[in-house]
Amino acid sequence: MKDVNAAGAAGRDRHGLETTGGGADTEAGEHYAHAVDSLLFFRGDVADAVEAMREAAPRAPLAHAFAAYLGLLGTEADQAAVARERFARFRESVDQSGFTARERAHLQAASVWLAGDIERAGTLLRELSVSWPRDALALAVGHQIDFFTGNAASLRDRIAGALSAWDEDDPHYGPLLGMFAFGLEESGHYARAEQVGLAAVARNARDVWGIHAVVHALEMQGRFAEGIGYLDARREHWGAGNMMAVHNWWHYALYALEAGDTGRALQIYDATLHHAGSEGLALELLDASALLWRLLLDGPTTAGAVGGRWEALADAWAARDDGPHYAFNDTHAVMAYLGAGRMREAEALVADRAEWAARPHPGVTNHTMTAQVGLPVCRALIAFAQERYGHTVDLLAPQRNRLQTFGGSHAQRDAVQRTLIEAALRAGRYELARTLLSERLNLRPSSPYNWLGQARLADELGQAALAATARDRAAALAAPGMSALNG
Known part of the structure; x- marks a missing residue:
């Protein structure tokens, strides 16, 4: 039987929004405020705070919508399944007519995402933010959806469209700036992204998403030595005790690779990315794969330095036994x-996803991601490992300008872009390799990796003087980064 009146008294949250289940001065309201704050600052107690809110107000709709979002944000299939079951029980037990329009919108967005339509969920939350721009939960969750779907314009504009409704003195205005900075960076506005990201971190030194946005902006400009210095100066604020620590250490490792310090990158891998005590979370395993794959692409010397790390990482992926949940995870x-x-x-993973993708799954975003991008990328990776480099090129070249449609950031997807370059060089597709390297050099002329690629191409074409010049340029650019690492 429907339980119509068990949600609790209405009130307003700390941002002035009407809620069912109690206002900011109630126990449930306090737990909700704590949960939102933890979500914005990536603190690990967010799930505990949401659960405490559900216990304090068992029929509060935002508690259940929030719990559903948490079950989805980690891209963990098992967590999503549990969240789907619990959310369905809640929806069956209540009459939504007593909820506010905003709360019903959250319930709809959560329901749609749990059913697999992540893009529609993002649209619903964007519409919610138009009517209630001070809903921090909608903004934060929508921002992550934009990231998972590679929607750079919405990643930027969702937050930009809400900022003017916020008081700049609000403690949550800073995290919003951090989100906006990341959206600016993914949209190619690097200088503005850096400026806004720095402003976010200035407001709160532990804004790890704001730090992350600055790190991305510096990376995309090839300013890796500055990035090393920026992270070193703030290590106590981002390096541990938050849900972004592993990913930001991954960025540090990328800086180390750009500087030519493979040993330092592997030290970071062993200490933070993947080790015996790692939890085996998808988003962390993804970073581990992306780092080691870069080393594999860089040739026998760096690939050999990886040693047994690949085997342990493959065991961790196998232990998950994931089904078709998120194509970006599948590629890693x-x-x-x-x-x-x-x-x-x-090959078994690819065969499973191909069989799944061959059947209709209306409204499931991952179906499109898998069929259109995930499977071609996975098959290209397999072809590369089989040394069928020309086939790798044939599979990846049509995908290179649409990889964003299966999620991740430019920095994360660069592992796939580098695979295309390496395959083109090894396959003798020199015109394509020249084009790809020319693009990179003109966009990021301060990158040693790009100049080393140019040297490789010159070697293949018998242009010894040009190759030597490019290597000298790479070494000169790498030196400040190495100095920063050793400073």
Whole structure:
């Protein structure tokens, strides 16, 4: 029987929005405020705070919508399944007519996402933010959806469209700036992204998403030595004790690779990215795969330095036994299997996803991601591992300008872009390699990696003087980064 009146008294949250289940001065309201704050600052107690709110107000709709979002934000299939079941029980037990329009909108967005339509959920939350721009939960969750779907314009504009409704003295205005900075960076506005990101961190030194936005902006400009210095100066604020620590350490490792310090990158890998105590979370395994794959692409010397790390990482992916939940994760699982020489497991994953994708799944965003991008990328990775480099090029070249449609950031997707460059060089597709390297050099002329690629191409074309000049340029650019690492 429907329970119509068990949600609790109405009130307003700390941002002045009407809520069912109690206002900011109630126990449930206090838990909700704490949960939102923890979500914005990526603190690990967010789930506990949401659960405490559900216990204090078992029928509060925002508690259940929030819990559903948390079950989805980690891209963990098992967590999503649990969230789907719990949310369905809640929806069955209540009459929504007593909820506010905003709360019903959250319930609809959560329901749609739990059903697999992440893009529609993002649209619903964007519409919610038009009517209630001070809903921090809607903005934060919508921002992450934009990231998962690679929607750079919405990643930027969702937050930009709400900012003017906020008081700049609000403690949550800073995290919004951090989100806006990341959206600016993914949209190519690097100088503005850096400026806004720095302003966010100036407001709160532990704004790890704001730090992350600055790190991205510096990386995309090839300013890796400055990035090392920026992270070193703030390590106590981002390096541990938050849900972004592993990912920001991954960025530090990328800076180390750009500086030419493979050893430092692997030290970071062992200490933070993947080790015996790692929890095996998808988003962390993804970073581990992306780092090791870059080393594999860089040739036998760096690939050999990886040692047994691939095997342990492949074991961690295999232990998850994921189904078709998020194509971006699938590609990184395939990287791990291939790096460990476990071709059968890579091919089995692809066969499973191909069989799934061949059936209709209306309204499931991951179906489109898998069929249109995930499978071609996975097959290209397999072809690369089989040394069928021309086939790798044939599969990846049509995808290179649409990779954003299966999620991630420019920095994360660069592992796939580098695979295309390396395959083009090894396949003798020199005109394509020249074009790709020319693009990178003109966009990021301060990148040693790009100049080393130019040297490789010159070697293949018998242009020894040009190759030597490019290597000298790479070494000169790498030196400040190495100094920063050793400083």
